[in-house]
Structure formats: structure tokens, C-alpha cells
Amino acid sequence: MSRTTIAEIAASLGVSVPTVSKVLNGRSDVAPGTRARVDEALKRHNYRRSVSPTARKSGLLDLVFRSMDNMWAHEIMLGVEEAASARRLSVVVSELRGAHRPPQRWLDGVMSRRPVGVILALSTLEDEQREQLLARSIPFVVVDTEGQPPVGVPTVGSTNWDGGLAATRHLLELGHRRIGVISGAPHVLCSRARVDGYRSAHDEAGITPDPALIRWGDFTAEGGYQHATALLALEDPPTAIFAGSDHQALGVQRAAHEAGMRLPQDLSIVGYDDLPMTAWLSPPLTTVRQPLREMGALATRMVLSLAEGKELVSMRMDLATELVIRESTMPTSP
Amino acid sequence: MSRTTIAEIAASLGVSVPTVSKVLNGRSDVAPGTRARVDEALKRHNYRRSVSPTARKSGLLDLVFRSMDNMWAHEIMLGVEEAASARRLSVVVSELRGAHRPPQRWLDGVMSRRPVGVILALSTLEDEQREQLLARSIPFVVVDTEGQPPVGVPTVGSTNWDGGLAATRHLLELGHRRIGVISGAPHVLCSRARVDGYRSAHDEAGITPDPALIRWGDFTAEGGYQHATALLALEDPPTAIFAGSDHQALGVQRAAHEAGMRLPQDLSIVGYDDLPMTAWLSPPLTTVRQPLREMGALATRMVLSLAEGKELVSMRMDLATELVIRESTMPTSP
Structure with missing residues (x-):
């Protein structure tokens, strides 16, 4: 383990020890060029400040x-x-x-x-x-x-994949066969893992989900509303929607109400997160609890x-x- | 304006200047008794640290x-x-x-x-x-x-009083004559102001509100649920409830659903705060906006x-x- 000192860093750059120290402490009174050189030297020497x-x-x-x-x-x-x-x-x-x-x-x-x-x-x-x-x-x-x-x-x-699996298994066990899923952006790993859980639950049940039922978006209520509106307008609409967040689930509820549907009789909804307010929604939301505080x-x-x-x-x-x-x-x- | 110095405070107590300085900086390495004496002297001399x-x-x-x-x-x-x-x-x-x-x-x-x-x-x-x-x-x-x-x-x-007034006027204008109000604790001034706004709106309309319709509690959903359940069980229940917070309004919605009521046909509900989620409730909540971020x-x-x-x-x-x-x-x- 190299134990380069501040003095060695300073000497190697021809700057003073206080200058290196200032850069380490995030002080603004060092010229940007000097600062970049110091940071580069700290990195090159793999410098690690010792802090008791x-x-x-x-x-x-x-x-x-x-x-x-x-x-x-x-x-x-x-x-x-x-x-x-x-x-x-x-x-x-x-x-x-x-x-x-x-x-x-x-x-x-x-x-x-x-x-x-x-x-x-x-x-x-x-x-x-x-x-x-x-x-x-x-x-x-x-x-x-x-x-x-x-x-x-x-x-x-x-465990995002497990969450997607559990939510989808639950809906399949209730007899749903056309299950919509609204997730976050596809480049966000947790979104992908949840959708893969959804796919695996279908595989277990020997069902191939209709690709039209799989939607990518963001985790907002507005996003849930837009996607649910589109899903419910399909010729063969889903009987259940698994939302990627509780915020999205609020948007799905809105879309269902606007489509004149009764909840949960006409559409089952599963949320994600288990935010404190979800127990107070009407109907109280079935959701995948993420232990966010923990x-x-x-x-x-x-x-x-x-x-x-x-x-x-x-x-x-x-x-x-x-x-x-x-x-x-x-x-x-x- | 007295400009007592740290040195004068220290001298008056027979302690060192660094001791007074430590107390000013919240340092823990000063004996509790000394610290109390220093704080008392700072107060007695009306000491104000000068900070540029x-x-x-x-x-x-x-x-x-x-x-x-x-x-x-x-x-x-x-x-x-x-x-x-x-x-x-x-x-x-x-x-x-x-x-x-x-x-x-x-x-x-x-x-x-x-x-x-x-x-x-x-x-x-x-x-x-x-x-x-x-x-x-x-x-x-x-x-x-x-x-x-x-x-x-x-x-x-x-403007809590104005908020209570506006919410209640709105319900009175819609024809409601038995309006329940659920507020926070009576010792909290904002709770009292909102209920007084509720009373003034009734005064304007020449109506004396039934004291049984005025409930004090806390601002939680659970509190709203308990009070609304009691209000809806009255022999002559309210046709509208003004809740002291949006959280409470969630509890009121729940109580109404449990009583088999349709919303808003059987019960009008006004919340308080205008939290972002209220626009997404079903039905979207009429509420008094408090500009909390502002x-x-x-x-x-x-x-x-x-x-x-x-x-x-x-x-x-x-x-x-x-x-x-x-x-x-x-x-x-x-």
C-alpha cells in the first residue's frame, strides 16, 4: 500500500503543501489549473488521506x-x-x-x-x-x-426481480390472463428486473405475454395515467395492471375511473413501493413493499x-x- | 448597544477565554456546571457574537x-x-x-x-x-x-382562517347545511383558526352549526378515519366534511366507502394542504392549497x-x- 504524503505530491508538482491541502479540503481559493493538476497527481499516486x-x-x-x-x-x-x-x-x-x-x-x-x-x-x-x-x-x-x-x-x-415475480404470480393466481405492466425507463436496471419477474411468472404459468401489454415509461402518476389509458383502449384490454410505482398506480386508478370502470371489479391493480398512503387509497392498494426506510x-x-x-x-x-x-x-x- | 466581550465574560466568572469560546462553539469538553454559568453570563450581559x-x-x-x-x-x-x-x-x-x-x-x-x-x-x-x-x-x-x-x-x-372560510363557503354555496369539520388539536393555533373560519362562513349564511359536527383530533389519515366514522354514524349525519389535512381526507374517504357511500354523490369532502397526490385521488380532491414550498x-x-x-x-x-x-x-x- 503506497503511502504517498502530501509533501511528496506538492514536491512532484512544484506547488506548496498548503496548496495541496486546500485542494483536499475543497477550498475555492486555488486556481482551476493548479487544482486540476493536484487532483490528477492525487489520483496518479493513489493518494488516500489518513483520517482517524x-x-x-x-x-x-x-x-x-x-x-x-x-x-x-x-x-x-x-x-x-x-x-x-x-x-x-x-x-x-x-x-x-x-x-x-x-x-x-x-x-x-x-x-x-x-x-x-x-x-x-x-x-x-x-x-x-x-x-x-x-x-x-x-x-x-x-x-x-x-x-x-x-x-x-x-x-x-x-429484490426487484422477485417483486415483479410475486406481483405477477398473484394476478395469475387470481385468474388474470391479460396483465399489463407499466415499468420505469428500460435503461434503469430495477425497471428491467421487475419486467423480467413479470415474464418469468408468465413462463411458469405457460403463458406468453402479449408484447403490447408491456410498457416502459417513468415512475410518475402522469406516466401511469398515460400508459394505462393506452392499455385500456386496446381492442383486447388487460384485466389487471401491474404498475412500477405507487405513484403510477394512482395514475392507473384515474385512467380506469375515466374509462368508467369499477375498481377492483373491472380492473385489478398492483402498485410498487408500499408508500404509507397506499393503505388509505380507495380501494386500498395491493402493492409490492420495498423496505425504503430500511x-x-x-x-x-x-x-x-x-x-x-x-x-x-x-x-x-x-x-x-x-x-x-x-x-x-x-x-x-x- | 452593549458590546460585552468574551474576555469580560471570562473575567467576570473567573474562567479562561478559551472556556467561554468553547461554550459558544457548542464543544462538549466543558464541565456542565461551568457551561451553565457561562450561558447564564452570556444571557445576563446580553452578549451577541459578532459575525461578519x-x-x-x-x-x-x-x-x-x-x-x-x-x-x-x-x-x-x-x-x-x-x-x-x-x-x-x-x-x-x-x-x-x-x-x-x-x-x-x-x-x-x-x-x-x-x-x-x-x-x-x-x-x-x-x-x-x-x-x-x-x-x-x-x-x-x-x-x-x-x-x-x-x-x-x-x-x-x-392564512388558516381564510382557508377555513373559503372551504366552508364553497360547501354552503353547494347547498350543504350539515357540514362536519375535523381539525387538528385545539391547542394548535392553525387548527383553531380554520374552525373559526368554518364558523364565520356559517354566520354569514345565518346558520348555527351543530356542535356535534365539530371534531378536534390530529392531522393523520387514521384520525380523519375515526372522526369521519363517528360523524357518519350520527342520527343526522353531515352531507359534507371539511378535513383539516389531505391526510385526514384520505381517512374520510375510507370511512365513506366503508359506510357504502358513493363519492362525491353521497358525501362532499374538502381537504387541506393540496399535497401533490391529491390531484390523483379518485375522485380528485377539492382542497385548500397551503403554499408549503413557498x-x-x-x-x-x-x-x-x-x-x-x-x-x-x-x-x-x-x-x-x-x-x-x-x-x-x-x-x-x-
Whole structure:
């Protein structure tokens, strides 16, 4: 393990030790060119700042969302805040306003406040950004990746494929044979895994699902509404719809009402997430529970373990999903 | 304006200047007795730390909720985070797990991280705690007070009385004469103001509301469900219910469905808050919009103004509520 020092980095670049130190601390008073050279040298030397556990005085944990404007984010945040609070840490919450990767400005803020660790929800870091955090010994964990996480990035998720399988099996057992599925974007791995679970449940039952019943979109209510409206307008419409999120399920309910359907008699609906409000919908929503708070809490514990220099048992931890049967699904009429 | 110095405080107590400084910075390595004496002296001398705007380097803003486990809190947070981010500040979010006042541990954290300011949502500070923040020149603003805010505490709210008036006028105009109201706890000022708006609308119409139709509770779905169940079981049940929150309105919908009622034909329902999901309920909920994000953003701007040493235009700012008519209300059948 190379133990390059700040002094060696400074000497190799012909800059002062305080300059290297400023770059490590995310200070803005270093010329951009110098800064880029320092960062490049830190990476080349595989520099890792040594931080004793007691030196982590900020008492902060950073949590960053691609988008917070949904109840999914709120549940993750509740889990992180509770687990952090139990360890006497406070949570800094940021939103990337839809961007997939944090801007450098955000990373500079992180480097200057020196949190114990960083949790990224549905967002990822560029290679360069990961390297910047690693050089400063600020560990990070990703909750729900969009794509395959790069090697070495610890990730918390849930068993999306199993969730898709359980939801679809339930509908098949109720006698449904034309089951629509509305998922997220196809490039998002969790969307794909759920649809594959849907396909496997059909395979088990010896049924080939009609490709017209499989829809890709986003996880919003509006998206659910648009796709459900299209599905219900098919010549041979589905008798059940498996939505990719509880938000989407709200949109599916709306589309069904507009089509003059009674719920659940004319259309069974399964949601995904089990947000607290779903038990209060009319009819109460059958949904696949994702343990979002537990996922937030687990990510917190993982990042704190890393901060203490421990090895993780596994770089990837998927928590179990569970079908919660309420009243939005029923057997097909004979 | 007295300008007592730290040195004078230290001399008056016979402690060292670094000891006073540690107490100001929320450091834990000061004996509790000493610390209490220093805090008492800071208060007695009306000490105010002088902080130049550029010295506020933490880049942090603290936001603390009594409880975050609801969508109301999420909306406030989105407003604070967006306004803070526009000023290049990051938001530290904490929850008091139902306590009305923050524990000293939380306050110690605030004093040590030295945020630009503090926003308290539905929570207040003890006199002592207020004094501790004032001595450290950390300004604070309260969003939605429970009770009368103490003199000198800047507060952001919304026009609760007007909201209650508008919701009830709407139901009266639709021909309803027996209108139930479910509010929050009677000691919470916003609950009382909304019910008073309900009463004034009845006064205008020359109607005396039946006291049995006025219910006090909490803002949860479960609370709405319990109260609506009781209201609908009355010998002469209401034909409309004005709920104190959208969460409560979900519970009212459930109670109506369980009583075999069609919505909105058999029962008109008005909610309160206009959370994003209400437009997606079936039927879409008529509700009183509270501009929660704007309230969070305004509180942020107020606390930043205070941090810059500016005077507030007013210690109390109430933003307008607005009735949003959707499909959960309809005229009484003739």
C-alpha cells in the first residue's frame, strides 16, 4: 500500500503543501489549473488521506438525491435520518434537480464540510468524482442504482426481480390472463428486473405475454395515467395492471375511473413501493413493499462502517421485497 | 448597544477565554456546571457574537421538524432546499421524533457546526435555547407555530382562517347545511383558526352549526378515519366534511366507502394542504392549497436576511391559502 504524503505530491508538482491541502479540503481559493493538476497527481499516486475516526468531527452525513420531488425520496430520507441520528450524526440533504451526476460545486461543498460519508440515491459519481472522494477518504454508498454500478461501488437495493415475480404470480393466481405492466425507463436496471419477474411468472404459468401489454415509461402518476389509458383502449384490454410505482398506480386508478370502470371489479391493480398512503387509497392498494426506510438505514450503516475502516461483508446488499395484498386486486369474473 | 466581550465574560466568572469560546462553539469538553454559568453570563450581559457575513463559512442551514413522517414536512423541505441551494447553502435536516422542543444535544450540534441560520417547523425553542442561539448570532425562523410565537420570534405561516372560510363557503354555496369539520388539536393555533373560519362562513349564511359536527383530533389519515366514522354514524349525519389535512381526507374517504357511500354523490369532502397526490385521488380532491414550498422558501430568505444583519419587514408573514376545486365536492341533491 503506497503511502504517498502530501509533501511528496506538492514536491512532484512544484506547488506548496498548503496548496495541496486546500485542494483536499475543497477550498475555492486555488486556481482551476493548479487544482486540476493536484487532483490528477492525487489520483496518479493513489493518494488516500489518513483520517482517524476521532478526526471526523463534522458530525455530518451527506445524502444526495437525483430528484426529491416524490414520496420515494422521503421514505429513503426518513431511514437515513433515523439511522444517522442514532449515531449522533446530522444529515445534509441535497437534490441534483434531475441530473444523474452531482455538479463539481456540490462535490466542493462535500470536500469542505468533510462529512463522515456520502449516500447517493438514484445518482452516481463520475470516475473522477469517485476518485476525489476516495483521495479524501470520504466513503460513499449508492442506494438503487440506475445502471450497473461500477466495480467497487457499494450499493443497497431491493429484490426487484422477485417483486415483479410475486406481483405477477398473484394476478395469475387470481385468474388474470391479460396483465399489463407499466415499468420505469428500460435503461434503469430495477425497471428491467421487475419486467423480467413479470415474464418469468408468465413462463411458469405457460403463458406468453402479449408484447403490447408491456410498457416502459417513468415512475410518475402522469406516466401511469398515460400508459394505462393506452392499455385500456386496446381492442383486447388487460384485466389487471401491474404498475412500477405507487405513484403510477394512482395514475392507473384515474385512467380506469375515466374509462368508467369499477375498481377492483373491472380492473385489478398492483402498485410498487408500499408508500404509507397506499393503505388509505380507495380501494386500498395491493402493492409490492420495498423496505425504503430500511434501505436508507442500511446504506447509513454501511457508509459508517467504511468510515471506520471496516471491510463490507458484500459490496451489494439487496433487501427483500414483499407482496402486500389489500383490496385493489380480485379474481377475474368467471 | 452593549458590546460585552468574551474576555469580560471570562473575567467576570473567573474562567479562561478559551472556556467561554468553547461554550459558544457548542464543544462538549466543558464541565456542565461551568457551561451553565457561562450561558447564564452570556444571557445576563446580553452578549451577541459578532459575525461578519464572510465568516459564515459552514455553508449550512439547519432545518428541524417536530415530525417528518408526513408529506407536509416533505413539501416544506423541498421549498427550503431549493431556496438554500440557490444561495449555495446546504440543508441539514433533523427530526425531533415528536418532541415539541429540540433537545440540548441537537442545539449543541447546531452551535458546533455554526449554520447560517435555523428554521424550525412546527417546533419551538425554550427561552433558554433561543437565548443560546441569539448569543451565538445564529438567527432562526419558525414555520407554522403551534401556539402564539413569543415576541421577537420571526414566523412564517399561511392564512388558516381564510382557508377555513373559503372551504366552508364553497360547501354552503353547494347547498350543504350539515357540514362536519375535523381539525387538528385545539391547542394548535392553525387548527383553531380554520374552525373559526368554518364558523364565520356559517354566520354569514345565518346558520348555527351543530356542535356535534365539530371534531378536534390530529392531522393523520387514521384520525380523519375515526372522526369521519363517528360523524357518519350520527342520527343526522353531515352531507359534507371539511378535513383539516389531505391526510385526514384520505381517512374520510375510507370511512365513506366503508359506510357504502358513493363519492362525491353521497358525501362532499374538502381537504387541506393540496399535497401533490391529491390531484390523483379518485375522485380528485377539492382542497385548500397551503403554499408549503413557498413557505419553506420564504423562511429561508428571512433567515438569510437576518444572518446578513437586515431588519425583517415583519416578524410574521402569512402566505395566502387558496381553494382548489376538483371533483370531491358537488351540490346536494334537491
